[in-house]
Amino acid sequence: MIIRLINAGFKDQTRTVLFSGLDLFTSANVNGVGKSAVLETFKLALTGEIPGRAKNVDDILQFTSLDEIKVGIVAETCRGAVHVERRFLRFAAKGEKRPVSVNGAVKKFEEGSQWVRQHIGAVSISFDPFEFLNLTDAKKRQWIIAHSPESMRFDPETLHAFLLGRMVENILGTGIVHSLLTALGSKSLKEICKKADPQKVSLLREGLEDVLRQQDPGILSLILKTLDAVFRIVGKYSSSEENSNAMLRHLKTEILRLKNAVRDQDIALACMGPASFNTGVFPTGQGLSDCRQGILNLSEKIEALDKRMESIRNQKASDNKREQRIVFLEKNISRLVEKMNPDMNDALIKMRALLHHKRQQPDALQEKLKNLNRELSPFAVDFQAQENKLRQLTDQLKFQQDKLETLGCAQFACPVADEIRCDTDMAPYREILLANIERLGAEEKIMCQSFASARQALSACQSEIAALDAQLADMLAGNQKIQREIGLVEEQIQLEEKETAKAHGQLTAYREEMSAMEEEMSAMEEEMSAMASETNRSAPEIYPGEEGGAEILAEEKAALILARQDQQRSLDEGLRLQGKKEAVDKLLGQKKLWQQELKIVKQIHDLLGCVQEEMASAIAGALETEVNDVLKLIDHDYHFTLNLQGANFEMGWNRDGKVIPFKTINSAHFVIFIVPFLAALIQRLARTRDKTGLPTLKALCIEAESLTPDNLRALLQGLS
Structure with a gap:
């Protein structure tokens, strides 16, 4: 039980509040005396945030003009009194702006919050009827799911095995999955996932992966890739509802990405033109290898001609040098003869x-x-x-x-x-x-x-x-x-x-x-x-020194170059067509792969949505049952109804088959129904923690303004 609440700086207030177990904070039509501040301080000290108003440290520090907010609680536990203090600092290093002190030992925010949940308990609800009634239907649905044990029992391994089993049923049929479940002593996937036996879940997952690996390894790879990406975004300290929504948002993003990728492939294919390709058929009637060989042969001939032309040029240069040398020798011989006197x-x-x-x-x-x-x-x-x-x-x-x-x-x-x-x-x-x-x-x-x-x-x-x-x-x-x-x-x-x-x-x-x-x-x-x-030459040969030999070889080389260019154009055309076909095949293959992946992502998205809907349906049914069990003690004619499926949120009094929704805070049926509803939420959460041996703190904070005296009296009677 929380016996003391300490506030130093939140809303620029400094106060200590002692609790007795059932406490009422009122004022005679005077606002600003600090009623809401007490409830918000309680939320901030217990959870480290103000749900719906301030989640991070910057949002929280907007409620003060100081550089630091300090809130704390003193709770009586089986091990004695525990003092938990939370500080919110405006100027501190990253990761050190929200320290948590437990009996003087300083911890980081996540570690401290985890300690509070594990040792003091997490079954606490802060409820503002006026704020609740003004929420959208989606927000109301989310609030109820977040305060339900089904949301707290989120197990990634179990959900992974469940989604994999459903995918195998969609691809290979229910027979293989049924045989695996029978071997594990279970009748259905829901049963084995409801019990959440880690050993059976692990065996089921291994069996499903082995079956898919034997049938289609590619499909298994895509499924595991998608599931791994989905479960990587699961938050350790987030609720099942928050994790499910995050996973669905990720899958929707992937669906959009894959649709865009498939569309881009279609656009690329449309830009490639008609897909009528005959690989290996070219305008010259030759194959790729014939074209390449022909180009190689022509290149060898051109190279041989280049060598012969180079030889002729070298020979001419040599002759010119020889003639110049002879002239030089003759001049020097004459000079030397004259010089010798x-x-x-x-x-x-x-x-x-x-x-x-x-x-x-x-x-x-x-x-x-x-x-x-x-x-x-x-x-x-x-x-x-x-x-x-x-x-x-x-x-x-x-x-x-x-x-x-x-x-x-x-x-x-x-x-x-x-x-x-x-x-x-x-x-x-x-x-x-x-x-x-x-x-x-x-x-x-x-x-x-x-x-x-x-x-x-x-x-x-x-x-x-x-x-x-x-x-x-x-x-x-x-x-x-x-x-x-x-x-x-x-x-x-x-x-x-x-x-x-x-x-x-x-x-x-x-x-x-x-x-x-x-x-x-x-x-x-x-x-x-x-x-x-010589007169018996089989082909015209050009020998060094022959008049016009270089010109003849140059003409022959030009003809060979033209022939090689024709062959190269033919080869380029063939390669272009072949490359176009390969590109189209690659685009079609990638498109098929992305379509397959898109199909798998859609199926997992639909399955996860079904899981969320099933969880919402189970929460609504369990809450209806427990709230109505309490209402029977008051009046057998009172019947509470709750529908959380899809976008159809419905919460109210079922009177003779007609649902009267809760609309105003002063409606008598709202005050009558609200206490059993909140009590059922707390009891269900408490039972879940009791099963796991965790300590449980039951705290219900209701902020109700402008209640009539009769409704306020009814509310207090219900709480007591």
């Missing part, structure tokens, strides 16, 4: 001999210079000795003179006492010194005269040697100049010899090449003469 080489040899003769011989001069140097060497040694002796004599003379000068002014002091003076007579010693000085002066004079003579002789000898050195240097410089001139002449001689050898080699090579070409031309002329003299 032996007189120039003889003149260079004579010049070289003259230069050799002009060279001077410095040997005698060098020998004379050598002898002078030999004679000068002892003389120079003697001159050096005399110079040394003169220097010694001069030194002795200067020494004696210094001693004499010292004796004249010397004062000798006693080494013992300064006041003691030497009175010795130095005259004898002075005389000896004067005699030595005189003798040494005479010897110095004689030596100076001898040294001057030697110096003069040495200078003369050195002058002669210098003159000879200068003469030798001039001679050597002249010889070097002459040697350079000789080198230049020898280089010129070598260059002339090389040029002469090169010219001689070229001349020999040119003459040999000229001779070979003349021999080749002679051989070709003999061959051409032999070919021209």
